[in-house]
Amino acid sequence: xxxxxxxxxxxxxxxxxxxxxxxxxxxxxxxxxxxxxxxxxxxxxxxxxxxxxxxxxxxxxxxxxxxxxxxxxxxxxxxxxxxxxxxxxxxxxxxxxxxxxxxxxxxxxxxxxxxxxxxxxxxxxxxxxxxxxxxxxxxxxxxxxxxxxxxxxxxxxxxxxxxxxxxxxxxxxxxxxxxxxxxxxxxxxxxxxxxxxxxxxxxxxxxxxxxxxxxxxxxxxxxxxxxxxxxxxxxxxxxxxxxxxxxxxxxxxxxxxxxxxxxxxxxxxxxxxxxxxxxxxxxxxxxxxxxxxxxxxxxxxxxxxxxxxxxxxxxxxxxxxxxxxxxxxxxxxxxxxxxxxxxxxxxxxxxxxxxxxxxxxxxxxxxxxxxxxxxxxxxxxxxxxxxxxxxxxxxxxxxxxxxxxxxxxxxxxxx
Numbered sequence: 112x113x114x115x116x117x118x119x120x121x122x123x124x125x126x127x128x129x130x131x132x133x134x135x136x137x138x139x140x141x142x143x144x145x146x147x148x149x150x151x152x153x154x155x156x157x158x159x160x161x162x163x164x165x166x167x168x169x170x171x172x173x174x175x176x177x178x179x180x181x182x183x184x185x186x187x188x189x190x191x192x193x194x195x196x197x198x199x200x201x202x203x204x205x206x207x208x209x210x211x212x213x214x215x216x217x218x219x220x221x222x223x224x225x226x227x228x229x230x231x232x233x234x235x236x237x238x239x240x241x242x243x244x245x246x247x248x249x250x251x252x253x254x255x256x257x258x259x260x261x262x263x264x265x266x267x268x269x270x271x272x273x274x275x276x277x278x279x280x281x282x283x284x285x286x287x288x289x290x291x292x293x294x295x296x297x298x299x300x301x302x303x304x305x306x307x308x309x310x311x312x313x314x315x316x317x318x319x320x321x322x323x324x325x326x327x328x329x330x331x332x333x334x335x336x337x338x339x340x341x342x343x344x345x346x347x348x349x350x351x352x353x354x355x356x357x358x359x360x361x362x363x364x365x366x367x368x369x370x371x372x373x374x375x376x377x378x379x380x381x382x383x384x385x386x387x388x389x390x391x392x393x394x395x396x397x398x399x400x401x402x403x404x405x406x407x408x409x410x411x412x413x414x415x416x417x418x419x420x421x422x423x424x425x426x427x428x429x430x431x432x433x434x435x436x437x438x439x440x441x442x443x444x445x446x447x448x449x450x451x452x453x454x455x456x457x458x459x460x461x462x463x464x465x466x467x468x469x470x471x472x473x474x475x476x477x478x479x480x481x482x483x484x485x486x487x488x489x490x491x492x493x494x495x496x497x498x499x500x501x502x503x504x505x506x507x508x509x510x511x512x513x514x515x516x517x518x519x520x521x522x523x524x525x526x
Contacts, residue, residue, distance in 0.1 A: 121144070121145065121277045121521070122144070122145040122146070122147065122276055123139050123145065123146045123147070123276055123279070123280065123521070124147055124149060124261060124274065124276035124278075124279045124280070125146060125147070125148045125149070125279075125280045125282065126148075126261070126279065126280070126281045126282065127148075127149075127150065127281060127282035127489070128148055128152070128156060128248070129156060129157075129293075129506065130156070130159055130506040130510065131282040131488040131489030131490075131507065131509055131510030132150075132280065132282030132488070132510060133148070133155065133156065133235065133239065133510075134204075134507050134510040134511055134514070135280050135282065135488060135510040135511065135513055135514035136148050136244050136280075136514075137238070137239055137242065137244070138514040138515070138518075139280075139514050140239065140242035140243060140244045141242060142518050144521065145243070146242075146243075147244075147245040147247060147276075148244060148245065148246050149247050149250040149251075149252060149261075149263060150246070150247065150249075150292075151249070151250065151251040151252070151266075151292050152249070152291070152292045153248055153249055154248060155232070155236060156232045156236075157290075157292060158284065158288055158291035158293060160229060160232060161291055167221060167222060167227070168215075168219035168220060168221050168503070169202070169205060169222065169504075170198040170201045170219075170220045170500040170501075170503060170504040170507075171198060171218050171220060171500035172198065172214035172218045172220055173198075175193065175198070175199075178193055178197075178198065178501075178504075179193060181501045182494060182495075182496050182501070183368065183495070183496075185470070185494040188470075188494075189508065191512070192505075192511070193504075193508055195508070195511055195515060196507060196512065197508075198220065198504055201220075201504060201507055201508075202220060205231065208231060208234040208235055208238060210222050210226045210230065210231045210234065211223040217499070219499050219500050220500055249266040249267050250264070250265055250266070251263070251264045251266055252283070252297070253300075254299075254300035254303065255300060255482070256273045258482075259276065259277075259279075259484065260273045260274065261273065261274050261275075261276065277484070277521060277524065278484045278485070278486070278517050278520060278521050278524070279484065279485045279486070280485075280487070280510075280513055280517055281297075281485065281486070281487045281488070281491060282487070282489040282491065282506075282510060282513075283297045283489075283491050284489060284490045285463060285466070285467060285490035286466070287311075287458055287460070287462065287463060287464050288459070289459060295311050295464070297491070298311075304481055305481055306472050306481055306482075307468075307471070308468055308469060309465075309466040309467060309493045310466050311465070311466035312371060312458070312464065312465045312466055313367065313455050313456060313457065313458045313460070313461035313464060313465075314364075314367050314371075314461055314464055314465045315365075315367055315461060315463045315495075315497065315498050316359075316364065316367055316455050316456040316460055316461035316462065317357055317358060317359035317363060317455070317456040317460070318357045318358045318366075318367075318370060318382065318452045318455060319357040319452065319453045319454040319455065320356070320357035320358060320451065320452060320453065321451070321453050322355070322428065323428060326424060326428045327355050329421070329424055330424055330425070331353075331355065332352060332353065332354050333352070333353050333420075334350055334351070334353070334360075335350065335351050335353065335386070335422070336350045337350070337388070337389060338350070338351060338362070338384060338385060338386055338388065339362070339384075339388035340362040340363065340366060340382050341382070341383040341385070342366045342370055342373070342382050342383070343369040343373060345365075347361070347362035347365045348362060348388060349361045350362075351363055353425070356456070357456075358450070359456075361497075361498060363382070364497060365497040365498075367495075368495060370382070370452055370455060371455060374454065379451065380453075381449050381450065381451055381452065382449075382450045382452055383447050383448065383449055383450070384447075384448040384449075384450055385445075385446045385447065385448075386418055386422060386448065387416060387418070387445055387446060388446075390416075392446075395416075395442050395446070396438050396439065396442055398416060399438035399441050399442055400438045402415070402436075402438075408423060408434060409423040416445075418445070425448070426444065426448070429448060429449065429450050430444055430448065431444075462498060462502070463490065463495060463496075464495070465493065465495040466493055467490065467491050468487050468492050469493055470492070470493060473486075473487060473492070476512075476515070476516025476517075476519065477492070477509065477512060477516055478513075478516055478517070483520075484520060484524065486513040486514075486517045486520075488506070488509040488510045488512070488514075489506045489509055489510060490506065
């Protein structure tokens, strides 16, 4: 195995070519540092591009005061990161690359219609090159070597090398969407040096429901719009999709942490569905009282409440054997329909993951306490957030924050 002690001067290795790693590389290069990015895949930013397939929301326009609340137990840390690199600064960064943005009706921030994810990534990589950042693809990190070394495999030549950067920033991702390179295998190397990691679990994923064969065949895949879902006291509104395996959609994804906690405790997990959350109870009861004798429930729900198929089938699937006719009981069923959840979809299908480097293992600058000069950012850390721009913002902001800490450490280390 070849070895190189240095590259002639102070330099920084960034391992991982996703949003966190690339933004860290940009900030470090703009501060005058020599930076080399190592990426295992043949191209950079693969997960960044995949994330844009379903609607490329970079961040969210939610007020800064409440933005950090989306990060649950890690709210204090992320409030600090956002002070350093906020949603407004992310939009300014994109604008600096020639990519304008706008806030959609949902609060999500998107590039202007004429800009695709590939346009932004192309402009970004070109900017990095003008800063002198070296971008090495098909260079896989294999683990640590000594106090400062990194074992790197050049997959084009099959040659292994040990490099000794002055400082290192690792942004290797979580453990979902392995086709993009986020496979979580880096945890083994961390455990070898005694760094504790929290096992990865699916986040922002679908919920499994044991539908009957009849329901799966009759309903298949259909949406339910303008609904509310509740689990463990948390309620989310929006649109969900009934699927052959259960439920998916933004409200389901947002309730993943609550579902995961209930399932882990071995308790029955239930999503409570409100099919008419915007309708006051009195109005709902009034409408239900107008049902004429002899009119089928399906026809009545469609005419009076615009609850068309597959709602009647869903009511019969998870509701009582005999559906109530009295307005109060029917109203309760329509607004508090219990859907039993048997599990979550596999890790590979999750949009993101919970788990990663345990927070006690890093200091306030995101440097590993057991390995001075090595910093971590992005989904490697044990945090989660809902979809809607919060995931990407979290990756960008932790990358910017870790770069800040690394630059400060570097200034002290080389003087």
